[in-house]
């Protein structure tokens with residue numbers, strides 16, 4: 001059994017094609033820009049079996065087409081790796097493509113096996129330096145390093161993402177550091193996403209003070225300049 005926060009039946013941004021997105025409950029990180037703080041608590045959400053999740057996915061199968069499938073997001077899907085592995089095995093038996101959307105906050109043996117078994121990994125690089133990672137996420141950067149090592153060894157296709165936050169990741173130097181960090185993995189797509197404040201109200205609803213109060217989302221011009229850095233891969 002796993003703990004699931006919610007299921008989005010047809011999402012178009014969390015992997016290729018149209019996908020069912022299962023947001024798993026529980027996350028060990030505390031990203032200052034998190035727009036889903038309601039997924040943090042490991043004891044919340046609802047219990048669901050792998051079979052139940054797989055049966056639900058099969059009902060949407062005709063919408064998945066050739067490219068779509070199921071994405072496990074969160075929360076942190078690697079924190080429930082045993083459950084997600086069961087789901088992936090069941091979905092694969094039905095020929096359904098499986099992606100895992102992770103912040104790399106967990107590197108247990110079971111989590112590393114899940115990285116091997118999923119078809120595609122969506123990896124959020126929160127910050128490329130140990131100090132910045134700890135400050136931005138409250139988590140241990142060593143787990144992300146072990147995740148990257150595993151992905152480098154297996155050559156698993158990865159969509160890399162980084163949220164651009166003023167004062168943390170919004171500089172060409174930081175984007176270059178991110179490019180160096182992912183140099184060994186099979187990054188088939190790199191996306192820089194502008195920080196936004198759409199989740200701030202959820203922090204308030206949980207009685208939490210929002211740590212990035214006053215931090216402005218980057219302007220499009222700044223995003224374009226940083227995206228240009230990701231296209232100069234060989235010079236990084």
Ligand code: SF4
Pocket residue numbers: 027028029030031033034035036037039074075076103105
């Ligand atoms: S890894 Fe995702 S869910 Fe967890 S705190 Fe960070 S942004 Fe939120």
